Amino acid sequence: MANDPSSNSRIDEATGTEFVGHEWDGIEELDTPMPRWWLWTFYITVVWAIIYTVLYPAWPMLSKATEGTLGWSSRGDLAEQISLADQARVSVGERIAAIDTTKLSGNPELLQQAVAGGAAAFKVNCVQCHGSGAAGNQELGYPNLNDDDWIWGGDMQAIEYSIVHGIRQPGSDQRQGAMPAFEGMFSNAQLDALVAQVQSLGGTGKSNAVGAQLYSENCAICHGQNGEGDRTVGAPRLNDAIWLRGKSADAIRRQILNPKMGAMPAWGERLDPVTIKMLTAYVHSLGGGEDFLEAPVEEPVAEVNEQP
Known part of the structure; x- marks a missing residue:
């Protein structure tokens, strides 16, 4: 396209677009108009920004911001959510x-x-x-x-x-259940026999006559004859694989001689x-909870008259 000799502007022949008039090292810029869709998008965002600043807090001042005609604020919204959570x-x-x-x-x-x-x-x-x-x-x-x-x-x-x-x-x-200390009550051989007997209840040791007698005389009253324990006095079970203070011979020996009570x-x-x-x-x-068991109701026993 030819340039108009009556105008100071120059037109690019290839695109028909007017030159801006700058030049850097032989490079010139075309004054290409913005796309219509971009312009309309820009105008809409400007209108939206104006509406937003009227409806919501927007302009900061010395001690607070403009409150907006809707009266909404992020702090107020948070306070409302906290209030609802508290009510729940x-x-x-x-x-x-x-x-x-x-x-x-x-x-x-x-x-x-x-x-x-x-x-x-x-x-x-x-x-x-x-x-x-x-x-x-x-x-x-x-x-x-x-x-x-x-x-x-x-x-x-x-x-x-x-x-x-x-x-x-x-x-x-x-x-208040507590285990007595048996320090000085058994010889080393008796203590070893008793430890082995306690371990045998949980399946990790061998039962023996001496240990069984000592257990029966000193331990069964709380822990049960078979190591089933007694919850009424807080005596732990000994006939399973769960140990409160360790299942080794040394741990059991220490607990017998000088028990530690939590x-x-x-x-x-x-x-x-x-x-x-x-x-x-x-x-x-957590996994070990038991069902609540009410005391069983005893059925009345019918009287039977024995015949002579």
Whole structure:
């Protein structure tokens, strides 16, 4: 396309577009118009920005920003969400408070919420001794809460009772079972025989006559004749593969001579009842929880008249 001699502008012959008029080392720029769709998009964003600044907080000032005609703010929205969450927690807490612990398993939805709350409470109050995974600490005598071996009982009622009253707390007559120290009571040979007998109950040692007699005379009254334990006095089972303080001969020997007795604080004096119920549900859910067993109802026995 030829340039118009009456105009100072120059037209690019190949594209028919006017030159801007700059030149850098022989390179010139064309004044190509913006695409229509781009221009309309730009105009729409400008209009949207104006509307947004009118409706929402936008312009910063000395102490605050413009509030906008809608009155919305991110802080207000957050406060509303927090309020709704608080109301939901209160509702759940009220429902948990109103239900007996032993009945929680009959309400799966509420039980799930209680377990979730108990998991959070466990991380704050219990991991120091039982560990983050509730695996306990055998060296220090903190029980593993994931297995199915329970010293004082593993149903929800028993777990809640242990949490509320604690274990071996001064000034309390609850959960005070203790093992006596047998230091100086046995000869080395008798002690070895007794250790072997205890190991035999769990299938890791050989039974022997001397050890069986010593066990029967000194240990069976609490741990049971067959090592089944006694939850009423907190005597652990000895006839399984789960050991509170180790299953080696040295560990058993140390526990016989100078037993170490663990303790747990009475959380009933520190935590509210709802938190205790949630902790109970969480500990019960870890894998070893037992069903609540009510005392069986004895059927009346019909009298039989014996004939002479």
